Amino acid sequence: MQKIADRAQPMPDALRFDIYATSLGLALIAASEQGVCAIMFGDDYDCLQSEFRRRFNNAIISHHNASGRELASRVLAIIESQTVTPPPLDIRGTQFQKRVWLALLGIPAGSTISYKELASRIEASRSIRAVAGACAANPLAPVVPCHRVVRHDGALSGYRWGLARKQALLEREGAIERFPV
DNA sequence: ACTAGGGCCTGCG
DNA sequence: CGCAGGCCCTAGT
Numbered sequence: 001m002q003k004i005a006d007r008a009q010p011m012p013d014a015l016r017f018d019i020y021a022t023s024l025g026l027a028l029i030a031a032s033e034q035g036v037c038a039i040m041f042g043d044d045y046d047c048l049q050s051e052f053r054r055r056f057n058n059a060i061i062s063h064h065n066a067s068g069r070e071l072a073s074r075v076l077a078i079i080e081s082q083t084v085t086p087p088p089l090d091i092r093g094t095q096f097q098k099r100v101w102l103a104l105l106g107i108p109a110g111s112t113i114s115y116k117e118l119a120s121r122i123e124a125s126r127s128i129r130a131v132a133g134a135c136a137a138n139p140l141a142p143v144v145p146c147h148r149v150v151r152h153d154g155a156l157s158g159y160r161w162g163l164a165r166k167q168a169l170l171e172r173e174g175a176i177e178r179f180p181v
Numbered sequence: 182a183c184t185a186g187g188g189c190c191t192g193c194g
Numbered sequence: 195c196g197c198a199g200g201c202c203c204t205a206g207t
Contacts (some may be wrong), residue, residue, distance in 0.1 A: 037198070096190065115202055128202045130190040136201050137191085158201030166201090 014067040015059045017052060019045055022079045024165050028052050029072045031064070036071055038139050078143050081172040082107070089140060099124075100134035107148045109173045114152040119176040136160055142169055145181030 012151045015037065017030035030038040038055070040049040053061060064072060065098060077084040089096055099122045106121075112120075119131045135146040136158070147166045151157040156176075159166035170176045 076190080119202090122188090125188055126187090129188065129200060130202095132201050133190060133199090139203080147200075153203090156201085160201075163201095 012060055015056055015061050016031065016064045017061065018064045018069075018072060019048055020072065020076055022076060024079060026166060027076070027079060029075050030056075031068050031071050031087075032090045034090035034141065034142065036075060037090040037092060039141060041165065044146060045164070046054055049084065066159075073141060073163050081169065085108075086143060089143065091140065091144075093134075093137065093139070096124075096127075096130065097134045097137060100131055101140070101144045101146075102140055104135070104138070104144050104146055104148070109148075110175050112148045112150045112170065112175050115149055115157075116152050118149055132157075148173075 005081060013032050015030050015032055017028055017038075018027055019028045023029075024041060026042050026045060026048055028038070028040040028042070029036065030040075030052065038052070040048060040052060042051070072085040074084050075088040078086065091101060093101065100118065103122050115128050115132045115135070116125075119125050119137075122131070124131065132149075135149055137175045138144050138146040139161070141147065141161065147159060147169045149157075156163055156166055156170075167176070173180055
């Protein structure tokens with residue numbers, strides 16, 4: 001009997017990407033045939049590109065074509081906190097991570113919730129720290145809005161791409177006041 | 182304000 | 195496998 005499907009990537013997949021200048025710094029936006037599969041921020045073009053290639057080292061990588069550019073433009077709009085129809089997403093992660101990330105998509109702009117509340121929302125109220133871990137591993141920020149999750153005491157907590165970006169996103173969405181200091 | 186410990190998913194060895 | 199560590203939270207000084 002032959003193995004039908006591997007749960008990771010059955011075959012080397014074809015990815016397209018480009019790097020754009022945004023209000024949050026450089027953003028690398030990558031997509032597969034399925035949809036957007038990675039968004040990465042950075043301040044150096046070459047570093048971003050090599051990090052991307054290292055992370056998908058068994059993929060066939062090229063630059064965006066017309067449809068890829070169309071997806072990217074929607075991602076860019078979301079990065080700038082504009083309201084647009086979200087692009088199709090190719091969400092890759094463990095079962096648990098996907099549960100967390102899908103729940104994140106249900107948090108409207110302008111609001112925040114705590115890691116605790118997010119945990120109970122996916123029926124895993126004891127897995128608070130694991131939920132935070134899944135947020136930290138979110139490959140599609142800020143389209144998957146993990147920046148809307150903050151600590152129960154109101155502190156911003158952390159952000160994979162730096163707290164300044166999390167803060168900027170929340171300020172623009174009107175979720176938090178401009179920081180007094 | 183600070184510290185300790187519970188809980189549990191992940192990545193790496 | 196086993197283990198350390200994390201974008202946490204609560205309770206107890």
